[in-house]
Structure formats: C-alpha cells, structure tokens
Amino acid sequence: DAGVIQSPRHEVTEMGQEVTLRCKPISGHDYLFWYRQTMMRGLELLIYFNNNVPIDDSGMPEDRFSAKMPNASFSTLKIQPSEPRDSAVYFCASSGQTSNQPQHFGDGTRLSIL
Amino acid sequence: AQKVTQAQTEISVVEKEDVTLDCVYETRDTTYYLFWYKQPPSGELVFLIRRNSFDEQNEISGRYSWNFQKSTSSFNFTITASQVVDSAVYFCALSSSTGANSKLTFGKGITLSVRP
16 A cells, blocks of 8 residues: 655755745545644644644744645645755655544655755 | 653663663653664565554564553663564654544654674
8 A cells, every 4th residue: 555655855045035835645634734843843743634634733834834635635835935954854644534543655755945 | 742752862782682762752642652663774564563542562572672651651672582674763652542543652762773
C-alpha cells in the first residue's frame, strides 16, 4: 500500500515568495495532520482535518499560514509571504477513523527560506 | 494539559549493548494512548507501537520491548542487543481519547547512537 506522499521533498526559495506544500494521505484515512519540526521547538502540530474539515488550527503560527483539504486525497499547506524563520521540515500524517489510530507520516518537506 | 518528558536527550552505546529510553507523561484523562516513533537519519517518522491506558501488559517485538507503568506514568522502551541500524531519534507521544481522534503531544526526542 502506498504511504503518505508529500511533495516536494525539498524546497528552497527566497523570502517573500509563496510556498505550497502538498500531501496525499493514505487511501481510506479520515484524518490528516500537518506538523512542523525544528531543532528549537521539536514537532509541533499545525492543523488537522477530519473528513476534509479543519478541526483544530490552533497550532498555525500566523495568518501567513493556511491549509486546505479540497478532497479526501489531497491537502495543501501554504505560506505567503514566506520568512526565513519558516525554515523547517514539514510533515503530513494521516490516520484511520477509529479513535486514536496511529498516525502514519510522509517523508516530509525540507523547506529553506533564504 | 498534556505533557511528555523524555529527559534523556542523547544516548551513545556500543553495538550489542541493551539500552532503555525513558518516557514520562502527564495527563488528566483516564483514557489515553501512548506511542513510540522512530526517526532514522533519513528523516521519516516510523510508527513503532501504540498502547492504551487500560492495557499495562508489557510488549515485546523482537529486540524491542515496552514497559508501561501507570503508577509512575512511564512508558519506557528497551532495545536489546542494539545494532547500528537502531541509531535514530526516538519520540514518545501521548493522545487522549476525547473526541474521535485527538492531537498527539510529542516529547522532545532521544537521539540514540549505536557505535560498531
């Protein structure tokens, strides 16, 4: 079975540019999560969706960040405008619908904002 | 509020040694779930195990074993006869059962280096 697929794997862009990260969850999973990992703050949950609906976006750092899930097989995380402090590894994860099923993670997108 | 503490930040052992990674958690919920994830140098996060708060049985999977003790709020992970391939960052995580699926709270991770 295909796992969670994220693209791109690496992104290097200049400050001020719009960045779009993409995620395809595991087929049949009803929950999708976006995380950010940095040395200073570790793994932080940014937002999660259930059946394509955002449930908790309290971890989204600022209005510059937005996430959408237009259908069950695709989600995006956008940063506009990007800043150097947004540099991090961004992970997408998905899980099944029963309570507290394990989250399965994609390989991550390593984002560098110059 | 939920909290996961992994007091050990870095551990270095020689191959074939046993090593235990500690995890202490805090929650006010009576029903909760505990997880361990492995992050090898390649960067992906790999799910290892999930336990619920009502199941205190220890679990063994090959060289891996987990010791869950509610009395001390700990969920420790032991690797027996460690191998170089075990070198990774290991995360302990906690979620409550409120709602259909709750957020994972991660510890800071433990970097394990296994030297040949």
